[in-house]
Amino acid sequence: SQQGEEDPQALSIQEGENATMNCSYKTSINNLQWYRQNSGRGLVHLILIRSNEREKHSGRLRVTLDTSKKSSSLLITASRAADTASYFCATDASYSGAGSYQLTFGKGTKLSVIP
Amino acid sequence: ETGVTQTPRHLVMGMTNKKSLKCEQHLGHNAMYWYKQSAKKPLELMFVYSLEERVENNSVPSRFSPECPNSSHLFLHLHTLQPEDSALYLCASSQDFNTQYFGPGTRLTVL
Numbered sequence: 296s297q298q299g300e301e302d303p304q305a306l307s308i309q310e311g312e313n314a315t316m317n318c319s320y321k322t323s324i325n326n327l328q329w330y331r332q333n334s335g336r337g338l339v340h341l342i343l344i345r346s347n348e349r350e351k352h353s354g355r356l357r358v359t360l361d362t363s364k365k366s367s368s369l370l371i372t373a374s375r376a377a378d379t380a381s382y383f384c385a386t387d388a389s390y391s392g393a394g395s396y397q398l399t400f401g402k403g404t405k406l407s408v409i410p
Numbered sequence: 411e412t413g414v415t416q417t418p419r420h421l422v423m424g425m426t427n428k429k430s431l432k433c434e435q436h437l438g439h440n441a442m443y444w445y446k447q448s449a450k451k452p453l454e455l456m457f458v459y460s461l462e463e464r465v466e467n468n469s470v471p472s473r474f475s476p477e478c479p480n481s482s483h484l485f486l487h488l489h490t491l492q493p494e495d496s497a498l499y500l501c502a503s504s505q506d507f508n509t510q511y512f513g514p515g516t517r518l519t520v521l
Contacts, residue, residue, distance in 0.1 A: 330512075337416075337514045339412065397458065397466060398510060402451070
């Protein structure tokens with residue numbers, strides 16, 4: 296079964312508002328990542344948070360991790376129309392070999408920011 | 411630009427055709443990946459290559475055949491595909507701490 300599950304599946308907000316997306320997972324992890332995907336394009340890495348970290352910031356992004364609840368949240372502050380995209384969390388489910396890890400992605404949250 | 415390129419960006423093929431997808435990474439990474447992304451389904455990992463050796467093959471049908479001739483190039487050879495194979499095929503690369511860098515994808519349509 297998939298490791299990461301994002302919630303909500305879709306989110307629509309007005310420009311300037313904050314957007315919060317959640318991710319839950321099932322097994323222990325070394326780290327959790329968030330990726331963004333514009334429609335029909337490749338994924339872009341946003342931020343990585345390690346299992347021993349509780350919060351991390353990058354520009355307008357804030358990620359929290361609660362390993363006791365096996366959950367993470369991504370907050371985008373002061374949203375812009377350009378933030379419209381799908382957002383995925385990914386957990387490192389298994390180690391596949393030298394320098395490579397298998398990531399498991401959720402189905403994503405589709406964010407629409409209305410100008 | 412993420413440093414990972416994919417060609418072609420769009421491909422339409424019949425079920426009896428043979429085609430290949432190409433991925434090239436300019437990041438000096440030592441691992442490369444093929445993913446399949448279908449509508450309303452999670453991203454599915456198909457193949458992983460590390461140091462040019464295949465280390466993961468997630469029960470992918472034999473009509474998909476990967477090839478990694480060197481650490482910078484990855485191919486996905488397609489043969490006798492089915493309409494349900496229509497999807498966005500994404501290539502990614504990584505080094506060490508599993509942050510993956512994705513290409514723009516190839517939108518494949520099988521008629």
